[in-house]
Amino acid sequence: MLGFPRSELQIMEVQGSEYLPLLIQLVFAFGFVAMVLIITHLIGPKRKSAKKLESFECGIESQGNARLPFSIKYFLTAILFVLFDVEVIFFYPWATNFREFGLQGFIAMFIFVALFLLGFLYLFRKKAFTWD
Amino acid sequence: MTTLVLLSLLGFLVLFLGAFEQKKAILPVVIAGLSAAFVTNALSWDTSQTFYGMMRYDNYAVSFVGLMIFSVLMIMLLASYHFRNEDSHIADIYALMIFTLVGGLVMVSYASLVMLFVGIEILSIALYILAGSRRMNLSSNEASLKYFLMGAFASGFLLFGITLMYGVTGSFDLLVISDYVNGNEELPMLFITGVLLILIGFSFKIGAVPFHFWTPDVYQGTPTLITAFMATVVKTAGIAAFFHLFDICFSAIDGVWFNILWVIAAATILLGNVSAVMQNEAKRMLAWSSVAHAGYLLIPVLALNELSASAIFYYTAAYSVASISAFAVLLGISQFSNEMPVDQYKGLAKNNPIMTTALVIAMFSLAGIPPLAGFFGKYFVFVTAMESNLNIAVIIAIAGSLIGIYYYFKPVIFAFNQEVPPIEKIKGNAAFNFVLFAGIIISLIIGIFPDLLANLPGN
Numbered sequence: 251m252l253g254f255p256r257s258e259l260q261i262m263e264v265q266g267s268e269y270l271p272l273l274i275q276l277v278f279a280f281g282f283v284a285m286v287l288i289i290t291h292l293i294g295p296k297r298k299s300a301k302k303l304e305s306f307e308c309g310i311e312s313q314g315n316a317r318l319p320f321s322i323k324y325f326l327t328a329i330l331f332v333l334f335d336v337e338v339i340f341f342y343p344w345a346t347n348f349r350e351f352g353l354q355g356f357i358a359m360f361i362f363v364a365l366f367l368l369g370f371l372y373l374f375r376k377k378a379f380t381w382d
Numbered sequence: 383m384t385t386l387v388l389l390s391l392l393g394f395l396v397l398f399l400g401a402f403e404q405k406k407a408i409l410p411v412v413i414a415g416l417s418a419a420f421v422t423n424a425l426s427w428d429t430s431q432t433f434y435g436m437m438r439y440d441n442y443a444v445s446f447v448g449l450m451i452f453s454v455l456m457i458m459l460l461a462s463y464h465f466r467n468e469d470s471h472i473a474d475i476y477a478l479m480i481f482t483l484v485g486g487l488v489m490v491s492y493a494s495l496v497m498l499f500v501g502i503e504i505l506s507i508a509l510y511i512l513a514g515s516r517r518m519n520l521s522s523n524e525a526s527l528k529y530f531l532m533g534a535f536a537s538g539f540l541l542f543g544i545t546l547m548y549g550v551t552g553s554f555d556l557l558v559i560s561d562y563v564n565g566n567e568e569l570p571m572l573f574i575t576g577v578l579l580i581l582i583g584f585s586f587k588i589g590a591v592p593f594h595f596w597t598p599d600v601y602q603g604t605p606t607l608i609t610a611f612m613a614t615v616v617k618t619a620g621i622a623a624f625f626h627l628f629d630i631c632f633s634a635i636d637g638v639w640f641n642i643l644w645v646i647a648a649a650t651i652l653l654g655n656v657s658a659v660m661q662n663e664a665k666r667m668l669a670w671s672s673v674a675h676a677g678y679l680l681i682p683v684l685a686l687n688e689l690s691a692s693a694i695f696y697y698t699a700a701y702s703v704a705s706i707s708a709f710a711v712l713l714g715i716s717q718f719s720n721e722m723p724v725d726q727y728k729g730l731a732k733n734n735p736i737m738t739t740a741l742v743i744a745m746f747s748l749a750g751i752p753p754l755a756g757f758f759g760k761y762f763v764f765v766t767a768m769e770s771n772l773n774i775a776v777i778i779a780i781a782g783s784l785i786g787i788y789y790y791f792k793p794v795i796f797a798f799n800q801e802v803p804p805i806e807k808i809k810g811n812a813a814f815n816f817v818l819f820a821g822i823i824i825s826l827i828i829g830i831f832p833d834l835l836a837n838l839p840g841n
Contacts (some may be wrong), residue, residue, distance in 0.1 A: 368394065368398075371398075371401075372397055372398065372401050375398075375401035375402060376401055
């Protein structure tokens with residue numbers, strides 16, 4: 251039994267007409283995007299030159315290809331950053347409801363952080379932070 | 383639930399044993415942990431419990447989890463033989479296998495579609511890595527990528543189906559969905575679409591025709607040990623989850639899915655067997671044979687009566703035992719080479735009596751020769767099908783098994799070939815020989831006394 255308001259959903263009968271507003275919104279969304287794209291294309295000035303069509307136009311001529319092989323270290327750093335950064339997101343809702351959760355919430359978060367600490371320890375032992 | 387916690391902790395423990403370089407301790411800890419999990423699982427027998435409406439650990443779950451733990455235990459013993467010269471990353475591979483088992487456990491005990499999806503993902507994500515665990519091997523990498531892309535695609539189908547189901551019924555709970563199905567005369571189109579999308583998702587996961595294209599390549603490229611794992615534990619979890627959902631929720635609306643599943647099952651049996659005949663690679667042949675077995679396993683799902691659960695359980699048990707033996711012999715013969723032509727079996731019999739016996743028993747069991755376990759597996763499947771008047775499906779399945787005899791006998795005939803110089807004695811360690819012995823004895827025992835396992839999950 252999930253915490254969703256199932257009663258409300260059950261009242262809403264599932265019929266085709268219920269989805270008409272959704273369809274209208276969809277048409278509007280796509281229509282707006284298409285319209286804006288077409289209009290800018292029509293009224294915008296067109297100046298095409300070799301420099302203008304380069305990938306990066308920040309004044310300096312670009313050198314070589316963007317698809318370079320790069321050190322796996324940076325990849326690892328990025329992955330680890332994402333992992334430990336996402337963890338923090340869970341703290342915000344927890345912190346705002348800290349009083350209501352009480353001791354049980356504290357213990358739950360403690361276990362959560364402990365698991366991350368274990369992961370950190372594992373990475374450390376696997377020499378994921380030894381970058382030479 | 384104790385089993386779930388125990389297995390998860392075991393996975394972590396193994397990871398840390400590996401990280402702290404306690405190589406000697408890993409295998410004993412794994413074996414002890416899995417045995418403990420097997421015992422706690424057996425103790426849950428007849429104590430059907432529901433956890434927050436998310437998991438229901440009843441006898442159905444207990445039987446299938448017991449079977450999966452047993453298979454993993456056998457494969458771990460084989461792993462100790464296979465990885466005897468290797469010392470890096472073993473702990474990670476063991477840990478990933480245990481995490482896969484955790485996913486399988488969730489997949490056979492879910493009471494909510496959310497848990498079904500979580501279980502499938504726990505199982506699959508660990509498997510994607512395992513498939514690519516031979517990192518310097520090109521075909522292993524290819525297998526991993528293919529499996530990942532196909533698996534992600536299949537998960538998408540499944541998830542879409544689950545979403546539609548939630549949209550219509552307002553709940554993920556299997557019992558609520560079942561009430562909705564039984565309480566409404568006419569179901570909205572969205573619901574039917576959801577059922578079919580879930581059907582497609584599951585067919586992908588168990589490798590049923592026409593969603594089988596990934597199977598041969600992935601099974602062949604994956605390291606042999608992991609292939610054995612995929613062919614047994616993963617297939618068991620997949621088909622058990624498939625049946626669980628259709629049994630509880632969709633039995634009243636078989637008009638929607640019956641014909642589609644019938645065609646899928648028939649096509650899987652025929653195409654799997656016919657393609658297996660044409661293979662020259664032993665591993666690829668076993669891969670196609672596993673496709674064919676997925677087809678046989680779909681027949682009890684199709685029949686969906688009170689015998690189905692037992693038939694599926696017995697069949698997966700017989701199939702898992704025989705497959706592990708077959709892969710063990712293959713592992714022994716090919717050692718670390720990637721090339722595994724069927725000719726490799728030639729001249730095996732003279733110096734390797736135990737391996738040959740294991741090979742013969744495994745192949746005969748897979749082909750369905752009495753009195754081995756595989757025969758009664760097929761027998762129970764056919765009886766279940768006849769109960770629901772699926773006579774044509776049974777005829778197709780029997781035709782499939784007849785074709786199967788050809789390619790299952792090929793390695794056996796090659797093994798007794800005397801024209802080539804005989805293979806020298808292959809030295810296996812104690813664990814390897816134990817797996818071979820266990821395969822021979824269990825195939826015989828549950829074949830001669832099928833009652834031991836026949837009525838487990840239904841009660």
